[in-house]
Amino acid sequence: MPGEAIAPSKPLTIVEGQTLRRLDRSDLDAVVVLDSPAFGTDRRRHLVRLFESSICYGLYEGERLLAYSMRRRFGRGHVVGPIVASCDEDAIAVTHPHVKAHAGTFLRIDTHFGSGPFANFVHQSGMAAYDTVTTMVTSDKANYGASGPGKHVVYALASQSFG
Template identity: 60%
Template sequence: MDSELLRTLNVDNFEMRFADVANVELSQLHALSISVGWPHRAADWQHLLDIGKGFVALDEIGRVGASAMWFPHGPSFATFGMLITSPRLQARGAAKWLMQRIMADCGHDCIRLNSTREARRLYFSLGFKPKRTVYQCQGTAVTPAAPPPLEEGTVLRRLDPSDLDTLIALDAPAFGIDRRAHLLRLFGSSVCYGLYNGDVLRAYSMRRRFGKGFVVGPVIARNDEDAIRVTHPHVTAHIDGFLRLDTHFEAGPFASFIQQSGLAVFDTVTTMVKQEGASYGTGEDGDAVVYGMVSQSLG
């Protein structure tokens, strides 16, 4: 497929060319996301560059007009994200051109992404199928309702590096694959809580700086009550501050807790997959599920 891809794309009276996203100035990438109203800081871009791959479209004088990235989670699974086209290039073929390029670079079809309404038709045309709605919840955090009381023998505490192997084992069936490298990177820049019953980790959560304030995610748990328990300290830590959490849960105790904590639904996107093997875990075998995503690019 790679050999068949056009190296340049003619748009109106100028020509766009591919460039590796790793070779582009961070300030240019930041300016691109600002141009479409995305909240990413330069530091958020840097995090994605550290763990992902991708391409940009450059015009004849080196301006970045569009971007697309992919993030490997092991050798045969990836999430796609950061598909951005500047206003002057929208609906002119640059997004599809870049998507075809990163699909060729990825080299397999076990792919998951989260699509805006505007991009959904493009992803349909490339063979992606819709699975679930993502509710982007954000706002100024208010004092949350008390979490469910801890059951006898359980403890909620800050996690440290000695918990990582247990955390990764809980996370893998929920996310759909072992994403060790990404969790290690996130752990180093996040505040993390875990709910233990003896030596068994029942739920965990992370919080880090992102965009306008802080984002809570991932949140991994087997039920709403445990998800609330591990999310509650993050809300409490940021009362009167901007907080965000992206979730597939529209209703139920966890969704109610999030919205009553000041994080109203701001927008929705759609989780889409190239093949069924890229879907999230369902929790049908008693495994944990994803209550809060890392981000829309990373899942």
């Protein structure tokens, strides 16, 4: 979903006991642990490369990573992805700072979510659906469907926009 980002109309509210912060290389192991079950395989090498060219945010509860997102330059602007979280609210929390930082500029998120709170946030942030993203996987372990406590989902892709 590409478009000119619009600053979020509502301030971000974080659940008490949770912290949203920018990630650095020391967070990579936690990202891999969160990402692997959602994506269906360990993609550490890919995530290391993305860390090198991305600004990343993570939502923590104490020392436990709940959700993460990455943003990097792409085409005529920036792309946010991957985004991995166990619920729409956490996905919104880690996406919010990227949208806020790029208000008024081109921003893209490749997601398969067409409805629900996360999709509504993306649409309200100025990114209209350009195309439906079909996620091709070779593992039946990948989770691109229903989220839930402890069940992390890939909300946005990293590779749809690689060229």
